[in-house]
Amino acid sequence: MSQALIDALQAPTCYSHTTTGFTVRETHISWVILTGDYAYKIKKPVNLGFLDYSTLAQRRHFCEVEVSRNQHFNNHTYLEVVPISGSPEAPLVDDDSAPFEYAVKMRQFDDRNLLCQLQQRGELTTTHIEALVRQLAHAHQHAEKAPAESDAGSLEAIKAPVQNNFTQIAPLLEEEQDKQQLKLLETWAHDTADSLAERLNQRRVQGMICACHGDLHLSNAAATADQVMLFDCIEFNPSLYWIDPISDLAFLLMDLESRELHTLANVALNLYLELTGDYNGLALLPYYKSYRAMVRAKVSLLRLQEEGNLLDAEDRASILRQYRTYSALAEHYIDFHMPYLLVTHGVSGSGKSTLTRYVVEALGAIRIRSDVERKRLYGFAPNDASQSPLDSGIYTQEATAQTYDRLASLGTDCLKCAVPVIFDATGLKRSQRDQLRAVGEGLGVPVVIINMAASEATLRRRIVKRQTQGDQVAEADLTILERQLAAREPLEEDELQSTVHVDTDAPGASQTLVQLLKDHLHLEER
Known part of the structure; x- marks a missing residue:
């Protein structure tokens, strides 16, 4: 042409x-x-x-x-x-x-509304990312499934593009340190894929492989008047879009983290898991995020070939810096970080969801919410109204026991992936707290109880406000609050030894909680 x-x-x-x-x-x-x-x-x-x-x-x-x-x-x-x-x-x-x-x-549409442009101007917000993730989760849940007879999602199909990155990058590196790092990443990727083989195959058999976006980063999303739209998904190579949805999510998370937008990455991951319930995919994230980082590293480095003699020494140095930024991020994803477990304790309206969200944004934990998982057990979406009266429907004693069993199971899986976990649940009974604490203690990770308290006037005001604003995730009303206040079992002496206390009436309660947790767990700044 x-x-x-x-x-x-x-x-x-x-x-x-x-x-x-x-x-x-x-x-x-x-x-x-x-x-x-x-x-x-x-x-x-x-x-x-x-x-x-x-x-x-x-x-x-x-x-x-x-x-x-x-x-x-x-x-x-x-x-x-x-x-x-x-x-x-x-x-x-x-x-x-x-x-x-x-x-x-x-x-x-106006290029100025691209999320990458918003980010460069300092205008990218949590609202943008939440809108994007909601659309992504919906698209994944309603995507066409890979044909059963295809090799999409097989170990060989997953490993091939990962290996292609290393094969194409290797001839372009000159510094010995870069070559050694590449070999380290290649060996880790090969060994990790093999160690994940059973889980990868299980997800394939379960029909998780579907038609994904394939190229999901901030340059391929734009803000409109009332939403965020995705565009420019891969169409030219089916092997790059018949993939696990977690690989799609990993590209977005990696892109956010490469821009030092860790809070937004934490928000994106937690919202996606909350909407889809795909906690099983968490174990795959380091592998796929490292792969996506090396895709970007390769694309950066290939400019050395494409533009050849047109590049001066400063241009080449800039390309190498960009490559090393991505390769360092890929290496970060293979590091082990000791997880920990946080267990909340507090009646409805005490601020659990607000404060745990702040903890998630600041520290990067995975939040598992009892209100959401209770509904999921009974086929409801997080914002669905269950229409269940007190002591019936999804709020029977049996339903509550099943909910705590689910929290424990999900928490165990997440901690085994070496990510911190925070249970957002009332934990009003000693037996419930013991069940959740046992998840961390059984795996040998630090466990902290977060005791959240507020005046009864504040508790009632918050619940009324939540109901008038149409928040349907938490369905507790004033009747339930009164029952909780009467039936709650206070923390005992042995529990108090590993408890941090937060007055959620106090100004800056969220920041106070994060600092208390950092001090208690000896967490380093990011």
Whole structure:
């Protein structure tokens, strides 16, 4: 395809709609022509091995796949595949009389709303990330499953792209220290994949492998008036998108962490797990995050080949610094960090969910909420109203016992993945606290009880406020609060030895709690 077509498409007469100006964006595999209300993406006639756009039939096919796949994640932006007829010098868009090219037609949006641009301006918020994760979780839960006869999700299919990174990076490294680090990462990746083989195969058998985004980072997400939209998912290579959803999530987490956005990464991980219940995938995160970091490291380093002699010494040094940033992050993911367990104690309205959320953001623990897991046991989503009266439905003594069993089981699995855990539960009975504390004690990790207290007036005010604001995660009302106050079993002497106390009426209670935990557990600053 000649440059003449791209030049000619920058004319209003090519389109049946009004245009307000033209801008061309070019990558190594496509052109995107911005016209005002609409953008048109045209694939370059290239064959790079991992993608083949060399024929018109191939380009049309992958345009159709791109629209179909992206509409699963974003049904507003991707509109249709349009033919281009006429000639390269005088093209007509959306004319099917004699197509010589095809384009993906999209609604145009402002690049300034890309999440990466918001982040650079210091405008990226928790609200943006939560909106993105909610859409991602929904897309994963409703995604097409990989065909049973395919090798998607097999150990070989998972290891192949990981190994390709190391194979392609190795010839580009000159410093011995870089080479040694690469060998360390390669050996770890190989050994870790083998150690995870049983879990990986189990997830494949369970149907976890599905059509994921495949390229999920902040440059492929943008804020709109009322949501965050995902776009530009991989369409050209099925092996890169028929993957475990945890691999998709890992790319987002790695991208946030590479930008030092650890709080947002903690929020993203916890919300995703809360929405999907996929705590089983937590064990895979270090492997997939390290892999995704090395993808970015490789992409950085490949510029040395692509731009060759055009790079001066300063450019080459900048590329190597970027490579080393990602490779250092990949190495960080393989380090072991001693986990710990936090067990909350406090009646409804005492501030457990608010304070534990702050702990999650600050320290990176995995929060497991009794309200959420109780509902999940009975087929409810976190924000569903169960309509269960007191002592019936999901609030019987049996349901409560099952809920604590589930908390203990999930907590055990998470701690075995070497991540800190915080149980967000009332823990009003000694037996309940003992059950949760035993999870950590059985694994030999530090256990701390967080005793949260507030005046009864505050407790009642918070519950009323929560109900009027429509918070349906926690369903306790004033009747339940009165019962809790009457029936709670106070902490005993042996429990108090490993307890931190927080007055949640006090200003700065969240910050106070985090500092108490750091002091008690001797946690280092990030």
